[in-house]
Amino acid sequence: MRLLHTSDWHVGRTFHGRDLLAEQEAVLGGLADLVTTERVDVVVVSGDLYDRAVPSPEAVHTCARVLTRIGAAGARIVITPGNHDSAARIGVFGAFAAAGGLHLRTRIGELDEPVLLPDAHGPVALYGIPFLEPEPARQALEVPDARGHAGVLTEAMRRVRADLDGRAGTRSVVLAHAFVSGGASSDSERTIAVGGVQDVPADVFDGVDYVALGHLHGPQVLSERLRYSGSPMAYSFSEAGQEKSVWLVELDAGGLVGVERRELPVPRPLATLTGELDDLLVDPEHDEVLDSFLSVALTDRVRPLDALRRLQKRYPHAVHVEWQPAGGRDAAVRFAVRGKDDDEIACCFVDDCRGKRPNRRELALLREAFAAAAREAL
Numbered sequence: 001m002r003l004l005h006t007s008d009w010h011v012g013r014t015f016h017g018r019d020l021l022a023e024q025e026a027v028l029g030g031l032a033d034l035v036t037t038e039r040v041d042v043v044v045v046s047g048d049l050y051d052r053a054v055p056s057p058e059a060v061h062t063c064a065r066v067l068t069r070i071g072a073a074g075a076r077i078v079i080t081p082g083n084h085d086s087a088a089r090i091g092v093f094g095a096f097a098a099a100g101g102l103h104l105r106t107r108i109g110e111l112d113e114p115v116l117l118p119d120a121h122g123p124v125a126l127y128g129i130p131f132l133e134p135e136p137a138r139q140a141l142e143v144p145d146a147r148g149h150a151g152v153l154t155e156a157m158r159r160v161r162a163d164l165d166g167r168a169g170t171r172s173v174v175l176a177h178a179f180v181s182g183g184a185s186s187d188s189e190r191t192i193a194v195g196g197v198q199d200v201p202a203d204v205f206d207g208v209d210y211v212a213l214g215h216l217h218g219p220q221v222l223s224e225r226l227r228y229s230g231s232p233m234a235y236s237f238s239e240a241g242q243e244k245s246v247w248l249v250e251l252d253a254g255g256l257v258g259v260e261r262r263e264l265p266v267p268r269p270l271a272t273l274t275g276e277l278d279d280l281l282v283d284p285e286h287d288e289v290l291d292s293f294l295s296v297a298l299t300d301r302v303r304p305l306d307a308l309r310r311l312q313k314r315y316p317h318a319v320h321v322e323w324q325p326a327g328g329r330d331a332a333v334r335f336a337v338r339g340k341d342d343d344e345i346a347c348c349f350v351d352d353c354r355g356k357r358p359n360r361r362e363l364a365l366l367r368e369a370f371a372a373a374a375r376e377a378l
Contacts, residue, residue, distance in 0.1 A: 001041050001042065001117070001119040001124050001171075001250070001251045002038060002039055002040050002041050002042075002248065002249070002250050002251075003040065003041065003042045003043070003044060003173065003210075003212075003248075003249040003250075003251070004031065004034060004035065004038070004040045004042070004043045004044070004075070004246050004247070004248060004249075004262075005044055005046070005210075005212040005227065005229045005246060005247040005248075005249055006031065006043060006044065006045050006046070006229050006232065006246045007045060007046035007047055007048065007082075007177070007212070007213070007214030007215070007228070007229050007230070007231070008046075008047065008048045008082070008214055008215065008217055008229075008230065008231035008232075009024070009028060009045060009048065009049050009050075009063075009231070009232060010024075010048055010050070010051040010084065010231060010233075010235060011024055011028075011049060011050050011051065011055065011059045011062055011063045011066075012050055012051045012052060012055045012056055012058070012059030012062075013051035013235055015235065015293060015319065016293075016319035016320050017319065018293070018317075018319055020233070021058055021059065021062050022267075023233065023267035023268060024062060024232075024233060025062050025065065025066060026265070026267050027232050027233055027244075027264055027265060027267060028066040028232060029065070029066050029069050030264065030265060031043060031066070031069075031070055031232075031246070032066075032069040032070045032072070032073040033073075034246070034248075034262055035070055035073035035074060035075040036073050036074070038248055038262070040073075040074075040075050040248070041075060041076065041117070041119065042075060042076050042077070042078060042117060042126070043070050043075045043076075043077050043078075044077075044078045044079075044126070044173070044175050044212050045077070045078070045079040045080070045175075045214075046080060046082075046175040046176065046177055046212045046213060046214030046215075046229070047080055047081060047082025047083070047084075047085075047130075047131055047175075047176075047177030047214035047215060048081075048082035048083070048084045048085055048177070048214060048215070049063065049079055049081065049082075049085050049090060050063065050084065050085040050086075050090075051084055051085075052084060052085070053084070053085060053086035053089065054086070054089070055085070067102060071100065071101055071102065075101075076101040076102075076103065076117060077101065077102045077103065078103045078105060078115055078126050078128060078175065079102070079103070079104050079105070079128070080105050080106065080128035080129060080130050080131075080175045080176075080177065080214075081106050081130045081131055081177075082131045082177040082214055082215060083131045083133075083177065083215070087106040087107070087130050087131075088106070090104055090106050091104045091105075091106030091107065094106065098115075103115040103126075103128070105126075105127075105128025105129075105130065105175070106128075106130050107130070108130060108132065108136075108137055108140040108141065108156075109140060111127060111128065111129045111130065111156050111159065111160070112127065112156075112159035112160050112162065112163040113163070114126055114127045114163065114172075115127075115128070116170075119251075121171075121252065121253035122169065122170065122171075122253075123167075123170055123171075124170070124171045124172070124173065124251060125163075125164065125167060125170050125171070125172045125173070126172075126173045126174075126175065127160045127163075127172065127173070127174045127175065127208075128175045129153070129156050129157075129160075129174060129175060129176045129177070130177070131177040131178075131215075132149065132152045132153060132156060132178075134146070134147075134148055134149060134151065134152050137152040137156075138151070138152060141155045141156065141159075143155045149178055149179070149199075149200050150199065150200045150201060150204060153176065153178060153200050153204050154204050156176075157174070157204055157205060157206075157207070160172075160174060160207075160208065161207045161208075164207070164208070171209050171251050171255050172208040172209050172210075173208065173209060173210045173211075173212060173249075173251075174205060174208050174210070174211045174212070175212045175214070176205070176211060176212075176213055176214070177213075177214040177215050178200045178213065178215055179199055179200060179215055179216065180199070180200050180201075180202055180204075180205075180213060180222060180226070181199045181200065181201050181202055182202060182222050183213075183216045183220055183222065183228060202222055202223065202226055205226055208225075209225065209251060209255040209256045210225050210249055210251070210256050210259075211225060211226045211227070212227070212229070212247075212249075213226065213227060213228045213229075214228070214229070215228070216228045216230065217230050217231040217234075217235060217236075217239060217242075218230045218239065218242050219242070219243070219244070219245050219247075219261070224256070224259065225256055227247055227259065229245070229246050229247050230242065230244060230245070231244065232244055232246070232264050233264075233266075233267070234270055237270055237272060237295045237320070239270070240269075240270040240271070240272065243263055244263070244264045244266065245261045245262055245263045245264055246261075246262050246264065247259050247260070247261060247262075248260045248261070248262050268291065268292065268293055268317065269289075269291075269292045269293070270292060270293050270294075270295075271289040271292035271293070271294050271295075272294070272295045272296070272297070273286060273289065273294060273295075273296045273297070274296070274297040274299060274324075275297075275298070275299055276298065276299055276300045277298055277300055277304045277307055277310065277311070280296065280298075280311065280314075281310065281311070281313075281314055286315075289315065290314070290315060290316070291317065292315075292317060293317050293319055294311075294315050294317055294318040294319065294320075295318075295319070295320040295321075295322075296311055296315075296318060296320070296321045296322070297321075297322050297323075297324045298321060298322065298323050298324065298325075299324060299325060299326045300323070300325060301325050301326065301327075302325075303323045303325075304323075307321050307323075308321045342367075342370050343363065343366070343367065346358070346363075346366045346370075347363070350362070
């Protein structure tokens with residue numbers, strides 16, 4: 001059996017206010033091509049199918065088109081919810097969807113009831129563990145003393161192994177959405193820490209052939225059988241250096257044979273620039289990033305006004321600007337106020353904050369405040 005391990009689609013997510021549905025559909029729709037060329041039997045999504053618990057209609061339609069393409073290419077699909085999406089909403093039609101090859105494993109009480117899919121060597125048991133928020137999961141799993149994510153996932157895996165013990169010779173795959181010790185996070189993941197504890201030891205997942213992890217957005221190998229696929233697209237500039245991919249997992253009669261990486265297309269690359277605004281607006285060396293999502297660090301000694309709008313005239317996909325003046329902000333402030341009296345400093349401050357200098361009445365109020373402060377200092 002050949003499986004495609006994916007996770008963290010986050011359909012409906014925006015990038016610094018930019019809609020990504022077209023890019024997401026292009027990348028995720030390409031999974032159907034992998035199903036065909038790699039003869040994939042099953043595609044798994046280990047949590048965060050959507051970016052929010054109540055996705056927009058456009059996000060739902062995008063996701064439906066992608067799943068339809070994957071199914072039409074010949075793969076069955078197994079999905080579990082993560083910490084972003086809603087288990088109840090994803091799983092509401094699970095019993096009906098399974099008849100068409102879409103298996104939605106969303107209920108905590110059924111996490112030890114696998115999806116059984118046959119190949120030439122017999123059945124493969126796929127266990128979908130939905131994201132387990134510790135407090136409700138303790139109650140649902142009847143382990144009131146379990147502590148944090150490690151505690152509830154330990155009980156979940158105990159139940160999975162107990163079910164496997166009654167299925168002699170059955171190969172097994174577990175889908176789980178968690179922060180496993182040894183993984184590296186990025187800026188686009190929402191924390192799942194409760195009480196300061198989010199890590200789950202890797203040995204919690206012992207006893208199965210392959211563990212398809214979700215939650216962390218960078219592809220990572222914790223062991224040959226324990227991996228993160230990462231998100232199919234970059235959702236923060238901290239992921240600019242990552243090569244987005246999925247894992248092609250192969251099982252034979254004896255279990256895991258091997259895992260290979262398959263890179264995904266990049267619909268729009270990420271890039272960063274640093275420099276003074278006037279230089280960035282004209283320097284031809286930066287032409288190569290004109291089509292990239294762009295984060296800019298401005299080093300001007302004085303904060304430029306309306307910087308993002310001005311940058312977008314040359315870089316239409318600039319989405320983020322920070323002011324990082326040479327020598328630090330303290331030095332920039334000292335430079336900006338040097339030689340100015342109180343009125344000039346106050347006018348500059350108000351203008352910088354709201355884009356408009358104080359009028360006569362406002363300036364009079366500021367002068368009254370200065371006088372009052374001077375009297376208090378005596």
